[in-house]
Amino acid sequence: MSSEYNYEELLDNIYTKLPKNTAKGDRFEMPRFDFFTEGNKTIIKNFKAVIDKIRRDPTILSKYLSKELAVPLEISGERLVLQRKLTGDIVNKKLEEFVTRYVMCKECNRPDTHIEDLGHRVRNLVCESCGARKAIR
Numbered sequence: 001m002s003s004e005y006n007y008e009e010l011l012d013n014i015y016t017k018l019p020k021n022t023a024k025g026d027r028f029e030m031p032r033f034d035f036f037t038e039g040n041k042t043i044i045k046n047f048k049a050v051i052d053k054i055r056r057d058p059t060i061l062s063k064y065l066s067k068e069l070a071v072p073l074e075i076s077g078e079r080l081v082l083q084r085k086l087t088g089d090i091v092n093k094k095l096e097e098f099v100t101r102y103v104m105c106k107e108c109n110r111p112d113t114h115i116e117d118l119g120h121r122v123r124n125l126v127c128e129s130c131g132a133r134k135a136i137r
């Protein structure tokens, strides 16, 4: 009979030994574009990898970049080809802005979100962690 009691005691021990804040370990790391210039073009090599990480529709991100940078561009396989030579790290600045606006939850600051399209250009950013719902400007 004493073995059952020990089992409960054991469980208590397990629970108290679990780290209190497990969410701290998986902090979101801002994705970065890996790119190079070729002639008058800027080629982002890891466009698809970034898309997979932030779980957004590739056309939303490519349209955003095209508009913000005023550059025509096209998705080519896993790459994004911008029709202009861009110096510095402007593409990553724009990526960071995009992630802040279209990926990160404004309430809990986590990236576990999706976009809810309500039509007529009305979109919400819905958080799967805390349930917050915010209109995207």
Ligand SMILES: [Zn+2]
Residues within 6 Å of the ligand: 105, 106, 107, 108, 109, 110, 127, 128, 129, 130, 131, 132
């Ligand atoms: Zn949230």
